Amino acid sequence: MAETMASQRAPDSRQTMLWVSAALLPGIATMAALFGAAVLLNLGVCLVVAWLTEAVCLRLRHRDWRAGLRDFSAPVTALLVGLAVPPGAPIAAPVLATVTAIALGKHAYGGLGQNLFNPAMVGYTVALVSMPAAFALWPVDAASGATALDTLKHNDGLTLAELLRTPAFGSIGGYGWEWANLAFAMGGAVLIARGIIGWRLPVTFLLALGGLALAFHDGGSSRSAGSPLMHWSMGSTMLAAFFVLTDPVTHPNPRRAQIYFALIAAATTFTIRAWGSYPDGLAFGVLLANAATPYLDRRFA
Amino acid sequence: MIARYLRPMQSRWCVEPGDVVRCGALLGSGRVRTHAAFTGTVASIDDERLELDVAGTEQIPSLDPLDVHSSRATVLERIEHAGIVGLGGGGFPTHLKLAEALRRGVDKLVINAVECEPGVHCDAALCEQFEPEIVQGIEALQHLLDAEVHITQGAATCPSRQAWQTHTLNADTPAGAERQLCRSIFGITLAADERPVHHGIVVVNVGTAHAIARALQGWPLISRMVTVAGENRWLAIGTPISSLLEGSSFRVGGRLSGQTVGGDAPIGKTTNAVEPAPASRNAQPCINCAACDVICPEDLPVAQLARLPRGNVEAAQRLAADRCIECGLCTPVCPSHIDVLTILRQHRHDVRHATTQRQAAAAAGNRFEAREQRRAVQSALREARRQERLQRRQRNG
């Protein structure tokens, strides 16, 4: 009945942000278990820097900074940045990434809801190209080593089955990353079940990524670009699919536009993963898709 | 008490300040007539509104009773003279609507008693209290249009007859809007620029049917049923809302599509409900969550429209803002507490205004060209006649 419907007001933006943060927790816990407390340290640094940057930017823009901090969008950005920066990287990395994310990625465009690109990915990308060395290495089992993605990219002698037996890999994908990806996917499933994000975007993205991997699978030979399962469980695939691409501000709304959006992100990610010179292409994929959002919105409205 | 009347579009006041008027006297004429619902003195007049200093509240019919079976022209004229407009909320002059229906020919008359918005149940009270009048009004409309009668009702029960088809609808907003009714009853989906009359359908609110019956009895439209904070009351049009409710601002209309008005606003012809104004909530920035897109019954790109700055009429037109039915579902679902409906209303108004202006300008341009041609032909003819006269004179002389 209309009566009940009107009384059931939608959750406000703040609650949504809190739910998103909560859904990140299983992934955060898994990452912390794998890579140690440095993950939590990174997140802590990012959270503090994000709140400070947010407050300063709001002051500079002559906004009520107390009210602005209450919308909880800065912590979500901080969590995403903190998860993308390798633990053990010099502290300048998370700080630079977070400040860029909030100041350039969000407030330079006019604040929450006005930005063209996902702030966390803007911050991450700027830090990545500024200090590539800090982002190249993820600690695995206390010993710093190349990630599965790196190993796969530079592999030219081993078949996929042989690769899976090297230390960088676990049973299906990147060592440890497979569990983190599973945890993020579970968090994403909760968000979909609560109606906070739509299923269309992440599912299209993952299917497209899997489809591309299948197309270039090459029977699992040494020239293979990896299997779908590997791509789903390496790097931050699930984090990007459920928490970054689904940022409502930067994705288009019409259904068909969302399909194209996810396809752009998946194609870019896969291209960079398979043939590019960066370890992972997710951030670039997201940013490129973001850039297409205004056009897609217009085209399919 | 000061009663107030707003000047309808394309109408003008026909009394002067200081005039003493009786209940039922004509205050304004033109496209829609306005009648005094009270006896009193005209206190002030300006372009927008008229204030009446009320001396007596007793109401009397000011027109002669009319037989239901009078000629179509007589009945239409009576509807016009009684100042009847669509009481469901549209406010379109009923005589114009019915005249168009007669001109185009309609075979289905829908009497709409679906109240689908929380906070409005004046039609339910009307159906309960005034059954004979409503039946008489429907019969008059049936006689006028010679169409098959469909009654649509939601929670309330509308008076019915054997020959009439009754449809009971699930009254979820916006079930009672005429575009939605055409779909749910007849399975007809109206195109963006179509109205029900293009498919031989005319939708009349049950309150309008009641007003027509009263007009035939001699009453101009000077009272209506209004849901005042949940309680249905029969009120004189022009009654200040401040005499009914405490407060300095009120919400006029239902809880979804209602609008907040100031403390001196009166009960108008289309006022179906009044309530104290809800506390305004601080809007946060739009995060493009698309909750409004999902709920919009007309599938409009609401989020894009809500983010569009006012004044960009071309973009608003491209996004089909003029197709908004103002059901108001988009506002309560907004997580950022943005008053989406008000923004959409502005865009819709701007687009419609621009469209009418463009059409009017094109028509004026065509008339100008036609006149120029006509004048050119006339002057050529004059010149030819002059030449002829000259030649004749030369020949004679």
Added chain:
Amino acid sequence: MIDVGTILGLVLLVCALLAIAQRRLAAGDDAFVKAIASELPQTQCAQCGYPGCRPYAEALVGGAAIDLCPPGGEATVQKLAELLPHNPRASAGLATSPAMVARIDEARCIGCYLCIEACPVDAIVGAPKYMHTVLRDACTGCELCLPPCPVDCIVMERP
């Protein structure tokens, strides 16, 4: 030297093409005038100094100032500036008045037919010695009927 010759040759060729193109496009003036006229409000009020909207559009193609149209206001100036970037503006701003329509006080009308002659858009109906009336929907509010009326029975009012 061959390079210079080639470039000179190309320049000449392009110039010739441009000259031909200009000749050809000049034939499209009519369509251009129509496009400009469609941006004008079609009030036919002659306040711009030209006898109607189409004549003003023709003058605009000839280089007339783009801000001579009060009914169109600043919005029209903007549109014209897009279409005719090289035309001058006569003044810094343009005051706009709200849209009005004419109404004949029928009791005082003497049926002189002068306003009907004056109306550029045939919005007044009537016959000599009979009462006249304004078709409100057709009136553009140009006020051209006001001066000819010998009994001042026409008033402008909000629609």
